[in-house]
Amino acid sequence: MRVAALIAVMDADLVRPDTPGRHARLLESASLLPIMLREIQASRDEVERARSLYRIISGRKTDKALIAVRTLAAAHPFRPFPAPAGRQRLLALGRTIHAQACAGCHDHSNPAALLPAENLYRLACEEAPPALEARLFLGVKGMAEQGHRNPFSPEEQTALSFWYRNAGWKCHAEKPGSGHTPANRQE
Numbered sequence: 001m002r003v004a005a006l007i008a009v010m011d012a013d014l015v016r017p018d019t020p021g022r023h024a025r026l027l028e029s030a031s032l033l034p035i036m037l038r039e040i041q042a043s044r045d046e047v048e049r050a051r052s053l054y055r056i057i058s059g060r061k062t063d064k065a066l067i068a069v070r071t072l073a074a075a076h077p078f079r080p081f082p083a084p085a086g087r088q089r090l091l092a093l094g095r096t097i098h099a100q101a102c103a104g105c106h107d108h109s110n111p112a113a114l115l116p117a118e119n120l121y122r123l124a125c126e127e128a129p130p131a132l133e134a135r136l137f138l139g140v141k142g143m144a145e146q147g148h149r150n151p152f153s154p155e156e157q158t159a160l161s162f163w164y165r166n167a168g169w170k171c172h173a174e175k176p177g178s179g180h181t182p183a184n185r186q187e
């Protein structure tokens with residue numbers, strides 16, 4: 001499942017605007033991918049395809065990279081955790097986790113950073129599902145003390161994505177400086 005999530009995140013990153021941060025992250029993912037495929041004993045063909053991605057991405061051949069990534073995605077589809085019942089409870093859980101553990105960085109990000117901590121509500125709007133779920137599954141990178149371990153249970157990850165998708169962020173009405181909290185939250 002980690003391989004599938006990494007591939008889903010690469011797919012989403014490839015269609016985002018080309019910034020130095022995006023490029024650096026894509027290269028990092030491309031260097032991890034063959035190792036992770038080998039770990040799950042993928043075919044030699046797949047490992048080779050993944051290895052060639054690093055070169056393709058270095059050369060900024062985005063279209064070619066997308067074709068390769070989507071071929072891999074078809075063989076390794078990322079399936080988010082199914083949402084447990086209880087919409088109100090999930091929303092409340094996601095909201096609490098976000099406020100306690102994420103908002104400090106993600107609601108006041110530094111746009112000048114190479115890889116800014118993005119506004120997660122906006123990310124949920126902008127990217128096709130299941131990119132956000134795959135990003136959450138792969139881990140919450142700002143929380144350095146957790147190392148590479150994802151500190152969140154499947155239910156907590158689902159609650160977070162549910163919150164970002166349903167908190168009431170106005171996907172198309174955002175203006176610069178209009179604040180970073182959901183405007184028309186319904187609880």
Ligand code: HEC
Binds near residue numbers: 101103118135140141
């Ligand atoms: C100490 C600051 C900090 C905290 C706390 C933090 N983050 Fe982040 N987060 C970042 C930064 C910086 C990035 C961008 C770096 C990157 O994309 O590698 C990031 C990236 C992300 C991404 C995008 C990863 C990707 O694949 O593009 C997601 C999703 C995310 N954080 C979710 C969360 C959630 C959910 C929480 C709370 C549970 C959280 N973060 C807490 C700083 C933080």
